[in-house]
Amino acid sequence: MSSWDRSRSIPWSRAIPVAPPSSSEGGHSEENVDLMRERVLRDLAREAADERRRVGSDDGATSSSESSSSSSSPTSPPPREQTQEANFLGRVGRPYQTSDLLRNVAFGATIGSITGMCFGFMDSIRLAQSSDMLRAASRSAQGKFVFQGTYRSGLFFGAFFGAFHAVKYGTRVLVDPGDAGEICAGGVAALGGIFARREWRASLPYAVMLVAMDSFHVFMREDGKV
Numbered sequence: 001m002s003s004w005d006r007s008r009s010i011p012w013s014r015a016i017p018v019a020p021p022s023s024s025e026g027g028h029s030e031e032n033v034d035l036m037r038e039r040v041l042r043d044l045a046r047e048a049a050d051e052r053r054r055v056g057s058d059d060g061a062t063s064s065s066e067s068s069s070s071s072s073s074p075t076s077p078p079p080r081e082q083t084q085e086a087n088f089l090g091r092v093g094r095p096y097q098t099s100d101l102l103r104n105v106a107f108g109a110t111i112g113s114i115t116g117m118c119f120g121f122m123d124s125i126r127l128a129q130s131s132d133m134l135r136a137a138s139r140s141a142q143g144k145f146v147f148q149g150t151y152r153s154g155l156f157f158g159a160f161f162g163a164f165h166a167v168k169y170g171t172r173v174l175v176d177p178g179d180a181g182e183i184c185a186g187g188v189a190a191l192g193g194i195f196a197r198r199e200w201r202a203s204l205p206y207a208v209m210l211v212a213m214d215s216f217h218v219f220m221r222e223d224g225k226v
Contacts (some may be wrong), residue, residue: 096173104165112161112210113154119206120153121146156203161210164190179218187211 124146128134134142168186171177177185194200194207 094172094176101166101169104169105162108165109158109162112164113158115161115210115213116157116206117150117154119157119203120150123153124149153203156200157206157210160190160194160207161214163193164211164214183211183215183218 127149128142128145134145137145164186167189168182171182171185175181191204191207191211194204
């Protein structure tokens with residue numbers, strides 16, 4: 001309840017002490033009562049105006065704070081390209097996430113291991129049939145040779161294809177050149193590592209086949225989306 005409402009509920013007999021007129025004062029007492037009444041009314045009106053002004057200022061401050069908070073918190077986040085800053089190469093790539101890196105490396109290692117085991121098994125069988133020493137060996141020796149060639153090839157191509165996908169993801173995070181640029185960067189790095197070692201060069205055709213299969217899969221997937 002405001003001061004104006006409280007003042008209206010006060011009886012005039014309590015707000016203004018009215019003394020009974022005496023014969024000596026006459027009309028002067030009535031004039032004094034009127035003056036006091038006007039003074040009280042002015043005081044009450046001034047208090048009511050101050051109360052309204054204070055309430056209005058409080059409401060204005062509350063509404064301005066709500067509008068500023070609503071304007072400072074947008075309904076939708078800005079696009080990723082505008083929030084991410086350029087890296088040390090001056091390019092804006094994709095945001096890095098360790099889970100994405102591990103998922104790409106695990107995918108490459110799994111596919112490379114399975115494919116490499118197939119390559120190693122076929123090469124070991126071919127060598128076991130073409131070598132006179134292996135043909136003369138026992139069945140267990142031949143099986144051991146084929147098993148060793150299979151799992152070694154699986155480990156080798158699993159590491160190769162995992163590194164290929166790791167380089168692809170790193171290129172995407174740094175510069176984001178698109179699928180063709182990622183495949184080129186990953187292929188140059190991974191195939192260059194195989195070519196650098198003389199004993200690994202025999203596996204280069206199989207490595208190129210793996211990269212070609214990955215490229216075919218990526219571009220066929222993109223064509224399917226379109």
